[in-house]
């Protein structure tokens with residue numbers, strides 16, 4: 525169960541590398557999730573609250589993944605702790621942005637936001 529949360533997080537992180545290719549089913553379900561008054565249009569308020577909710581949910585998923593990895597509860601994830609999830613271990617150096625050899629919750633949260641905003645379309 526918790527492993528699924530971690531893998532979901534990693535899906536987000538690795539989305540940086542393998543951007544787009546969105547599938548129609550995902551598009552449809554995302555659209556109806558955003559279109560809260562079901563009028564077939566998404567206004568700015570609906571879009572905004574959807575994205576806020578998305579960030580909040582993912583932030584919570586990162587929290588849960590972090591607590592799961594931080595076995596000794598010292599508030600940071602060491603490389604040894606990260607080996608519990610090979611996928612995290614693989615991304616460890618990239619996630620450790622201040623290069624102190626540990627992942628802080630902030631570093632993991634930042635990676636989540638970076639993964640999300642990396643897909644922001646530019647004109």
Ligand SMILES: [Ca+2]
Nearest residue numbers: 594598600601
């Ligand atoms: Ca720790």
Ligand SMILES: [Ca+2]
Nearest residue numbers: 620624626627
């Ligand atoms: Ca660090």
